[in-house]
Amino acid sequence: MRPLFHPAIEDIQPEAILYALSDPERAAIFAWLAGAGCGGTCSALADLGDRTIPKSSLSNHFKVLRESGLIRSERQGVEMRNQTRCAELDERFPGLIKAILTAYGQLPEQWKVD
Amino acid sequence: MRPLFHPAIEDIQPEAILYALSDPERAAIFAWLAGAGCGGTCSALADLGDRTIPKSSLSNHFKVLRESGLIRSERQGVEMRNQTRCAELDERFPGLIKAILTAYGQLPEQWKVD
DNA sequence: TTCCGTAGTTCAGAAATTCGGAACTGTTGA
DNA sequence: TCAACAGTTCCGAATTTCTGAACTACGGAA
Numbered sequence: 001m002r003p004l005f006h007p008a009i010e011d012i013q014p015e016a017i018l019y020a021l022s023d024p025e026r027a028a029i030f031a032w033l034a035g036a037g038c039g040g041t042c043s044a045l046a047d048l049g050d051r052t053i054p055k056s057s058l059s060n061h062f063k064v065l066r067e068s069g070l071i072r073s074e075r076q077g078v079e080m081r082n083q084t085r086c087a088e089l090d091e092r093f094p095g096l097i098k099a100i101l102t103a104y105g106q107l108p109e110q111w112k113v114d
Numbered sequence: 115m116r117p118l119f120h121p122a123i124e125d126i127q128p129e130a131i132l133y134a135l136s137d138p139e140r141a142a143i144f145a146w147l148a149g150a151g152c153g154g155t156c157s158a159l160a161d162l163g164d165r166t167i168p169k170s171s172l173s174n175h176f177k178v179l180r181e182s183g184l185i186r187s188e189r190q191g192v193e194m195r196n197q198t199r200c201a202e203l204d205e206r207f208p209g210l211i212k213a214i215l216t217a218y219g220q221l222p223e224q225w226k227v228d
Numbered sequence: 229t230t231c232c233g234t235a236g237t238t239c240a241g242a243a244a245t246t247c248g249g250a251a252c253t254g255t256t257g258a
Numbered sequence: 259t260c261a262a263c264a265g266t267t268c269c270g271a272a273t274t275t276c277t278g279a280a281c282t283a284c285g286g287a288a
Binding site for chain 4: 041042043055056058059060062063075077078079080
C-alpha cells in the first residue's frame with residue numbers, strides 16, 4: 001500500500017473541495033466526521049443512510065476527501081482513523097465549509113455557536 | 115429548441131450547486147456574470163482566460179449552471195441573456211455563494227461591502 | 229418573402245471518469 | 259504460522275464529459 005497523500009494547506013484547491021463535497025454520500029461522510037470529532041473509521045460507515053456502501057467505494061470516497069484536503073487519514077493499528085481538517089480549511093477558505101454543511105442541513109451541533 | 119428549464123428556488127439542491135461550481139471554467143463564468151450585473155451573453159465569453167472554449171462546451175456550461183439553479187437565462191432577440199440568481203440563492207443557502215467565490219478569489223468588487 | 233449572418237442548441241461518437249466485485253496488502257491476536 | 263479483519267488496488271462495465279458538425283431560431287437587408 002502506497003503512503004497516503006495529503007496536500008499541504010496552501011496547495012488545496014477550491015475546485016477539489018467543491019467536487020469532493022458535490023457527492024451527497026461523500027458530503028454525509030464528511031459531515032459525520034466533522035460531528036464525530038475524534039477519528040471515524042471506514043467500516044463504521046458500512047451503511048450510512050439506508051444503503052450499504054461497498055467498501056471499495058467507501059475507500060475511494062475517503063481517498064477523494066483526503067486528496068482534496070478535506071480530511072487527514074492515519075493508520076492506527078488495523079484501522080484507519082480519519083479526521084477533518086476544518087480548522088486549517090476555515091483559515092484558508094473562510095466560511096466555506098460551514099456554508100456547505102449548512103446548505104446540506106448537516107452542520108454539526110457543536111458548530112452552531114456562531 | 116425546447117424551452118429552458120429553471121428549477122424553483124426550493125428545488126435547488128446543494129450538490130448541484132457544488133457540482134456546477136467545481137469546474138473552474140464554470141465557476142469563472144458564474145463569477146463573471148455575478149460581477150457583470152446585467153445579463154452576460156454566451157458569445158461574450160469566447161475566450162475566458164487563455165483558452166478558447168468551444169461554443170458547444172460553453173452552451174453546456176450555461177445549461178449546467180441554469181439547471182443547477184445558479185443562473186437564469188432568457189432569450190432576448192438573437193442572443194441569450196444570463197444572470198445569476200444570487201439573491202434567491204443567498205436566502206436559501208446563506209453565505210454559500212459568497213464563500214465559494216471568495217475561495218476562488220473571484221468575489222466581485224460590489225460584494226465586498228460586508 | 230427570401231436570404232444571409234449571428235447566437236446558441238442538439239447530436240453523436242471518442243475520451244475520460246466512476247462504480248463496485250474480486251483479489252490483494254498490512255496488521256493484530258491466537 | 260495462521261486466521262481474521264480493515265482497508266486498498268485492480269480492472270472491466272457503465273456512465274459522464276467533451277467537442278466538432280449539423281441544426282434551429284431570430285433579426286436585418288434587399
